Amino acid sequence: MSRSCPDRDEITGFMLGALEPGEARRTERHISRCEECRAEVRWLQPAVDVLAESVEQIEPPPELRQRLLGAINEEAEPSRSARRPARSWLGGFVLRPAAGLATIALLAAGLTGWLLHDGGGSPTDTIPFPPGGGMQASLEVNDQSATLIAHDMPPLEGDAVYQVWTAKPGGQAAPSSYFVPGQDGTGAAPVPEVLDGASEVMVTRELEPVRNPKAIPRKVPLLDLKLD
Amino acid sequence: MTQDELNRLADEDLMTLVGSKDQRAFAVFYDRHGGAAFSLAYRIVGDRQAAEDVSQEAFLSIWRSGTRYDRARGSVRAWTLGIVRNRAIDFLRRKSGKAPRLEFDDDELLERRPSEDFTDVEALRRETAREVRGALSTLPDDQSKVIKLAFFGGFTHSEIAKMVGEPLGTVKGRMRLGMEKIRGVLAEGLVS
Ligand SMILES: [Zn+2]
Numbered sequence: 009m010s011r012s013c014p015d016r017d018e019i020t021g022f023m024l025g026a027l028e029p030g031e032a033r034r035t036e037r038h039i040s041r042c043e044e045c046r047a048e049v050r051w052l053q054p055a056v057d058v059l060a061e062s063v064e065q066i067e068p069p070p071e072l073r074q075r076l077l078g079a080i081n082e083e084a085e086p087s088r089s090a091r092r093p094a095r096s097w098l099g100g101f102v103l104r105p106a107a108g109l110a111t112i113a114l115l116a117a118g119l120t121g122w123l124l125h126d127g128g129g130s131p132t133d134t135i136p137f138p139p140g141g142g143m144q145a146s147l148e149v150n151d152q153s154a155t156l157i158a159h160d161m162p163p164l165e166g167d168a169v170y171q172v173w174t175a176k177p178g179g180q181a182a183p184s185s186y187f188v189p190g191q192d193g194t195g196a197a198p199v200p201e202v203l204d205g206a207s208e209v210m211v212t213r214e215l216e217p218v219r220n221p222k223a224i225p226r227k228v229p230l231l232d233l234k235l236d
Numbered sequence: 237m238t239q240d241e242l243n244r245l246a247d248e249d250l251m252t253l254v255g256s257k258d259q260r261a262f263a264v265f266y267d268r269h270g271g272a273a274f275s276l277a278y279r280i281v282g283d284r285q286a287a288e289d290v291s292q293e294a295f296l297s298i299w300r301s302g303t304r305y306d307r308a309r310g311s312v313r314a315w316t317l318g319i320v321r322n323r324a325i326d327f328l329r330r331k332s333g334k335a336p337r338l339e340f341d342d343d344e345l346l347e348r349r350p351s352e353d354f355t356d357v358e359a360l361r362r363e364t365a366r367e368v369r370g371a372l373s374t375l376p377d378d379q380s381k382v383i384k385l386a387f388f389g390g391f392t393h394s395e396i397a398k399m400v401g402e403p404l405g406t407v408k409g410r411m412r413l414g415m416e417k418i419r420g421v422l423a424e425g426l427v428s
Pocket of ligand 1: 038043
């Protein structure tokens with residue numbers, strides 16, 4: 009190990025998650041560049057791995073399996089009626105590096121025609137969410153705005169909200185807006201990310217609005233719409 | 237593929253199917269590792285409901301990013317349990333009002349998976365949990381304690397030093413000595 013290498017105490021601490029965030033980042037950066045330290049990590053890793061196996065084994069509740077398989081089943085089959093709104097489709101398209109120039113030109117021509125035809129506005133597209141837990145929602149999209157409209161939402165207590173999340177294709181979900189339904193169970197929230205290429209809109213129930221822009225959803229979405 | 241064939245697939249091949257969103261493969265994957273995942277989550281969060289939530293989040297994140305598992309980087313089991321541990325520790329920290337120390341980055345976790353030790357770990361798994369627990373129980377209490385506080389408690393060196401009332405350097409050294417001992421026991425176990 010060179011003089012700049014973290015010592016073994018630090019590497020062990022790093023592998024057990026015992027370093028302060030700044031230290032952990034520095035150590036991680038170093039390890040990624042230092043073969044000697046990587047070798048140290050490789051050597052110790054089995055000992056870390058067996059810690060996870062060393063706990064008393066208990067049977068998970070069968071409902072966990074059911075819920076999990078139910079959730080992936082829903083994710084695997086987004087509503088067939090879901091259509092990607094034109095504006096969002098363009099946003100997604102532009103992000104795709106593989107797209108040929110000719111295609112872009114064609115698309116631009118088509119889009120210009122469509123915009124001209126509409127005098128710069130566009131009809132509002134209503135895209136239903138796959139039904140979830142008795143709740144109903146749709147996304148209303150035109151080229152100016154995207155709004156989530158939800159019905160039959162169970163009432164909330166305290167500071168709880170329905171948090172909206174969006175994700176771009178292949179990207180991590182991030183918090184968007186949130187809403188609290190009225191007494192009739194109806195709520196609405198702007199989802200501007202849809203105009204910016206987001207391909208998935210999710211709703212979770214949270215104890216309070218999510219303020220950290222880097223947060224990711226921790227719960228299975230109550231509503232989940234994939235736009236493609 | 238018949239259910240029987242799925243059941244006989246190696247973890248790594250199963251993950252290829254999971255990556256292509258094969259729900260039956262995912263069910264087999266869960267059946268193999270769900271118990272270990274739930275047990276680890278329960279050990280960390282200490283509450284069945286929270287352990288369920290944490291396990292569910294972890295498996296869903298794997299379903300959503302299954303293609304990112306790379307067999308060159310270690311066993312499916314260790315990778316899965318690493319994700320479960322991260323989420324469980326984060327749950328603890330959220331509960332105690334602390335910000336999560338690190339943003340989740342399961343890729344980061346992958347980077348750290350050693351390919352060379354892959355067979356080691358697989359073999360160890362079959363060596364049964366008894367021997368693994370043995371490795372921990374052979375440690376002096378002061379070493380196993382700091383390791384458990386870090387791994388299952390999510391505490392940092394300095395937090396642990398405060399908790400056990402020992403100097404920081406002592407805590408760091410105990411943690412390393414303990415882990416090196418476990419590593420040594422594992423190596424012996426493989427030889428015999
Ligand atoms: Zn180094």
